[in-house]
Amino acid sequence: MTIEKFIVSADQMRQIETRIFAAGMPSAALMEKVAGLLARRIQALLKSEGRSPREEEPPKGRSPREQVKSSLLPPRGERRGNREEGFSYLGYESQGKDIVNSQFPVIGVLVGPGHNGGDALVVARELHFQGFSVIIYCPFSKLKELTKSHSDYARSLNIPFFDTIEPLKNCDLLIDGLFGFGLEREIVHPLSTAIDEINKLNKIVFSIDIPSGIHTDTGAVLGTAIRATHTLCLGLWKLAFFQDKALEYIGTSELIDFDIPLADIVAILGDFPAIQRITPASAMQYLPLPRSPIAHKYTNGHLLIIAGSARYSGAAILSALGARASGVGMLSIAVPISMKPMLSSQLPEALVIGCPETSSGAIKDLPLGIDLGVYDAIAAGPGLTLEAAITVESVLESDRPLVLDADGLNILAQLGTVPILSERSALTIITPHPGEFQRLFPELADKMGDRITATQEAAQLTGAVVLLKGARVCICFDDEGDFLEDSYASRTITYLNPESTPALARGGSGDVLTGLLGGLMAGAIARKSCPKSVVETAVWWHARAGMMAAKERTELGVDAFTLTEYLIPALREF
Numbered sequence: 417m418t419i420e421k422f423i424v425s426a427d428q429m430r431q432i433e434t435r436i437f438a439a440g441m442p443s444a445a446l447m448e449k450v451a452g453l454l455a456r457r458i459q460a461l462l463k464s465e466g467r468s469p470r471e472e473e474p475p476k477g478r479s480p481r482e483q484v485k486s487s488l489l490p491p492r493g494e495r496r497g498n499r500e501e502g503f504s505y506l507g508y509e510s511q512g513k514d515i516v517n518s519q520f521p522v523i524g525v526l527v528g529p530g531h532n533g534g535d536a537l538v539v540a541r542e543l544h545f546q547g548f549s550v551i552i553y554c555p556f557s558k559l560k561e562l563t564k565s566h567s568d569y570a571r572s573l574n575i576p577f578f579d580t581i582e583p584l585k586n587c588d589l590l591i592d593g594l595f596g597f598g599l600e601r602e603i604v605h606p607l608s609t610a611i612d613e614i615n616k617l618n619k620i621v622f623s624i625d626i627p628s629g630i631h632t633d634t635g636a637v638l639g640t641a642i643r644a645t646h647t648l649c650l651g652l653w654k655l656a657f658f659q660d661k662a663l664e665y666i667g668t669s670e671l672i673d674f675d676i677p678l679a680d681i682v683a684i685l686g687d688f689p690a691i692q693r694i695t696p697a698s699a700m701q702y703l704p705l706p707r708s709p710i711a712h713k714y715t716n717g718h719l720l721i722i723a724g725s726a727r728y729s730g731a732a733i734l735s736a737l738g739a740r741a742s743g744v745g746m747l748s749i750a751v752p753i754s755m756k757p758m759l760s761s762q763l764p765e766a767l768v769i770g771c772p773e774t775s776s777g778a779i780k781d782l783p784l785g786i787d788l789g790v791y792d793a794i795a796a797g798p799g800l801t802l803e804a805a806i807t808v809e810s811v812l813e814s815d816r817p818l819v820l821d822a823d824g825l826n827i828l829a830q831l832g833t834v835p836i837l838s839e840r841s842a843l844t845i846i847t848p849h850p851g852e853f854q855r856l857f858p859e860l861a862d863k864m865g866d867r868i869t870a871t872q873e874a875a876q877l878t879g880a881v882v883l884l885k886g887a888r889v890c891i892c893f894d895d896e897g898d899f900l901e902d903s904y905a906s907r908t909i910t911y912l913n914p915e916s917t918p919a920l921a922r923g924g925s926g927d928v929l930t931g932l933l934g935g936l937m938a939g940a941i942a943r944k945s946c947p948k949s950v951v952e953t954a955v956w957w958h959a960r961a962g963m964m965a966a967k968e969r970t971e972l973g974v975d976a977f978t979l980t981e982y983l984i985p986a987l988r989e990f
């Protein structure tokens with residue numbers, strides 16, 4: 417398992433860190449190593465963002481602003497800038513941020529009392545030695561021992577220290593090392609006010625480990641938090657990076673791998689961690705590729721989609737196009753009978769089943785005598801309206817593996833989510849967005865502050881696979897020996913999708929996912945492989961298609977139909 421697969425809570429990170437220290441790694445040496453990696457990465461980021469270093473001498477005449485800035489700096493002779501390496505001066509370009517176009521950019525480093533502050537001080541020192549102009553904002557009088565020691569050394573180098581935010585206004589870039597995973601309580605005035613003011617400066621901000629003020633596990637804002645443009649997560653991904661509400665504070669993110677021994681990770685998280693990050697490699701291992709040379713259509717699965725109504729006719733098409741991309745062997749689509757010609761013209765390969773319909777054009781019931789047993793899986797819900805209750809009830813009563821979405825979920829909520837799902841003998845995958853989730857699980861209303869825990873509890877309550885949609889999709893299910901040795905069985909497994917695009921936040925994208933997931937599931941069942949594994953594949957694939965479409969067409973150009981057209985090209989990228 418690669419380092420990118422693991423996700424930890426603050427407590428788990430602390431336990432792993434404790435093992436490393438107990439094994440003999442000095443805490444100061446680890447900080448030195450980590451902060452060295454941070455300093456180098458920050459330099460590389462600055463370079464790659466077009467703020468490339470200038471090698472020539474700055475002009476003699478300085479602007480008033482530069483004079484103000486240079487007054488914050490130690491005499492030039494004392495700065496041992498390594499200009500040959502090309503990091504002495506940054507040519508900033510204004511990118512809508514308050515960035516000055518200066519040859520003397522100033523980097524403001526925000527230093528807290530703990531080891532996050534210690535990391536920041538080492539970064540400050542390294543950038544200072546590289547020739548950057550660095551100032552330090554540290555409004556704390558009491559620092560942890562190691563942090564205090566780095567603070568003393570930085571002062572001895574004449575790096576200027578401030579306890580007010582005024583000088584930060586002149587900085588071109590801020591590095592946030594106020595708090596990391598050790599933040600344990602709300603940030604209060606005067607620090608909270610200072611952080612709010614810092615955010616108003618609208619600077620480029622690199623946060624160390626996690627934006628200060630964000631709860632490492634729930635992603636909640638504790639009082640207030642630094643809004644970073646970029647966060648460098650240290651060692652192992654933390655849960656907050658997968659909590660929707662933290663994303664606006666995290667900005668773009670990356671992992672700084674500092675060689676945590678696998679044995680220490682496994683000692684705390686287990687061989688097969690209960691929470692895993694979806695990676696391209698893990699998602700792609702369950703793609704139905706390559707096909708067996710002797711495959712036939714029934715070995716690739718038969719999916720029945722039940723979707724659509726006169727009001728929401730497109731939902732059936734979008735789900736079907738999602739399923740088409742899954743390569744499912746046979747696709748049947750049950751729609752209100754008046755929609756049959758439209759579906760047949762859009763999806764000539766599909767078997768379209770016309771269902772009796774209500775006066776408003778919803779599916780009243782499935783056709784008499786239909787045998788659900790012929791389908792490997794059923795995907796029901798998109799665009800059905802609440803009038804399709806009889807149909808949803810009959811698929812819930814069937815012994816077929818089922819993906820339930822949209823109105824299928826709204827009907828399930830009316831029927832009673834927990835009793836109905838716990839009685840089902842076959843696998844059920846429910847794919848709610850947060851609104852549907854709350855209708856399904858009113859008992860978890862007060863848990864919604866932590867999407868991951870809420871989804872885990874929903875899976876435990878129902879025995880279903882619960883896929884909570886949003887910016888960072890969370891998938892949870894009880895493992896019943898599907899993946900693990902017996903000794904591990906009956907844990908709740910969680911998969912978190914790390915990357916997506918807000919381009920998907922528009923009507924119909926979810927319908928595409930329902931069909932894609934249904935198709936992959938039918939295929940997996942026909943091939944007798946574990947249908948739960950394809951859930952991460954579907955979520956990852958759907959997001960990749962959205963990202964590829966957004967990259968080519970902007971975030972505005974990804975309507976749900978267009979999304980279906982990117983499903984296959986997105987795979988070709990890999």
Ligand SMILES: NC(=O)C1=CN([C@@H]2O[C@H](COP(=O)(O)OP(=O)(O)OC[C@H]3O[C@@H](n4cnc5c(N)ncnc54)[C@H](O)[C@@H]3O)[C@@H](O)[C@H]2O)[C@@H](O)CC1
Nearest residue numbers: 433447529530531532595596597598599600601602603625
């Ligand atoms: N885990 C690891 O393996 C490593 C961790 N390192 C760094 O260490 C950090 C964790 O360090 P710490 O455990 O010292 O914790 P932090 O530096 O995150 O913060 C803890 C300090 O903040 C104070 N504090 C907490 N909440 C506060 C609040 N609301 N208002 C005011 N003060 C508050 C605490 O009393 C304590 O002094 C990581 O985020 C990372 O930056 C790295 O130095 C090296 C490797």
Ligand SMILES: Nc1ncnc2c1ncn2[C@@H]1O[C@H](COP(=O)(O)OP(=O)(O)O)[C@@H](O)[C@H]1O
Nearest residue numbers: 849886887916917918920921923924925926927
């Ligand atoms: N901000 C976002 N970033 C990434 N993905 C998103 C975002 N908002 C929504 N999505 C994704 O878009 C899809 C929307 O589905 P859903 O809410 O069911 O809409 P609909 O029913 O209209 O299709 C889900 O897959 C969800 O995860």
Ligand SMILES: [K+]
Nearest residue numbers: 595624626628
């Ligand atoms: K931080």
